[in-house]
Amino acid sequence: MAEVADGVHALDLARFVRQGDLVVWGQACAEPLSLTERLMRQRRAIGGFRCFLGIPASATVRPEHGDEVSFVSYCGSGGNRDLYRAGVLDVLPCHYSMLPDLLSRGPLRADVVMLQVPPADEHGQYSLGLADDYVSAAIDTARVVIAEVNDQAPRTSGPRRLSEGDLDVIVRTSRAPAEMPARHCDARTGRVAENVASLIEDRATLQFGIGALPEAVLAKLGDRRDLGVHSGLMNDTAADLMETGVITNARKSLDRGKSVAGVLMGTRRLFTFADANPALELRHTRYTHNPGVLAAQDRLVAINSAIEVDLTGQVNAEGIGSIYAGAVGGAADFLRGAARSHGGVPIVALPSTAGEVSRIVARLSGPVSTARADAGFVVTEFGIADLRGQPLRQRQMRMLAIAHPDHRRSLEAAIENTGAGI
Template structure:
């Protein structure tokens, strides 16, 4: 049923949990309508990914309980206000949690593309955990947006599959401009040293992944199997550096879960049969990842300690990151033939060092999952190293102003 009005009566019930896509896949028109109707709907819960739309505010907690897997984007203000609860789960676990209803999803709100010639709407910019949620939700509501690309990968929905379909022309959130500076470019060059022709890449989003991808312009026959796909991937594909020809699974196809980027990325994705978006049960599944050779996983962190423990979640007491897919992808790269697990981060955040004696937040990646740690000062390959061997390698990539203190603190801790 297609409508221009949005009436949630009979579709959303008190106590329901509602899920929608993240970043540019947020159904902005439906979100705004939900916020307006929240008091009439009584208390509900929403599950959030990365927020870009700036629709949700802390005061909406008067009727909405906020649950998220991450503290990124507009979720940060909810976290700082103390109204955001966190589900600290590996991304690979989300489909199973939804399927078992340990993470109950009653209503799914989607942003979909205009239909193709066969009347099929694509999920457009995101599949991820939405694929499993659509299967089990009592109610599926969608907004169709003319700017959403028709992307391959399924599932495809017809109007008859939806309980309510509304039209939307809401502006896409402005894509954060993270132009790489000197530090990010230096990190990108160091990471690029670990990427050979024919490697299959996984990256996140932001200035450091963009700098890494820019440094790979001279590589050939690269592949992509990633959670997120951004403008940097589109640029490399259009330049010919990415062909996916040597991938050991999905040859010829760039595989991702969500598109996070600008209008350029949306144009690249529209009707592009060499790009497929898949559900999290595929993109992050260890059995699938285990079949990828030369898998290079490039992830970020809040801080890393001298033994290789990684905190990717909490900074200064606020939840700003996620467990997310970092553990899934790094462990897959460790096991991959010719693979490289990489954690890349600047050596400082303001005056504070990000190479530390002990992490100040949770251990997202344990030191037993040894990685290559990269800052603008170089790379510390911790694979196969003892704890005593790791300490000087890590201090060597810390900011020069912090190395002497790190050495003293390491001695005091008998490292």
């Protein structure tokens, strides 16, 4: 039987979190804000524990909390970047599909899981609210599961349900979940999005990542028919397309009639749309990123972004120099899945420059996040390079054609002088 706390201010987390524990919570909008705020305030009373962080949608965790807490994350997004610069965040470079195993039975096995869930339904069952994702696996093996039952969290659909017997502690709250509004799309990003959209046909099933570019691509698809969604995340723009009848999921090979995602990343508009909506289903990472499931989904279009791509198709999606800004993430999982899907389209898209610096490069200035063996289409505002089945020299020529014109001569020189990746 779960212990019910008399309000979050009465909750003594030192009773449940021990020194040396690893604490995991739902990422992005699924963060149980009352619990994470309480955890940071009580960190000195606990002393010497660790936290696994996903993509942040709040400023709950700050560099000064590193006095008692060690942080690890798979990504350098948002506030995680400040933690990394302050030297209090360690980075886990792994494929997103590995996270459930690592957090449930690997070296990063979670000891304590903190959740944000909506109130129980008439059967006493709790949905996972804003994220099933990788936290679902951690729930099954953690020593302690603490739930913030928030009456403003949506009751989302999906096969995973929790009963009171699955929870060790319950605290009831009423507060708006953290939000992640769509980022501004400039004219150049819009041109990249138009090129990506040209690769998406009616009846395609879409996977899309986080950021302004994927949202811009979705915004270009208003004239398509019977699109589907099988993605790690769901956002406001995809919800708009569902409401207008562009995304129907009617022609999906699997999960027909349902958009499938691991986590909701958006605003109250998305949360309201997802509440009690059987057409949008949250699933765990072992399903959303499963290679067999992805390959079986016909016409899967994987839309992922990057920091830079070299002339042979190697992708850096993590960082440059001392700045860790991205993640290995799920790109390789989805690109491989799309490559094996019947009629699938694996896409990496990015503007050709960052300021005056070319993002199409002779040699990567950061790690190889996705191997060139997994390269499909690379898209910039200057065009589309189809690298599928192309040998290295042909790849170089196609990548040159989509680089910014101001940088093509230097890239050509790099090919002549060094072979540029060969």
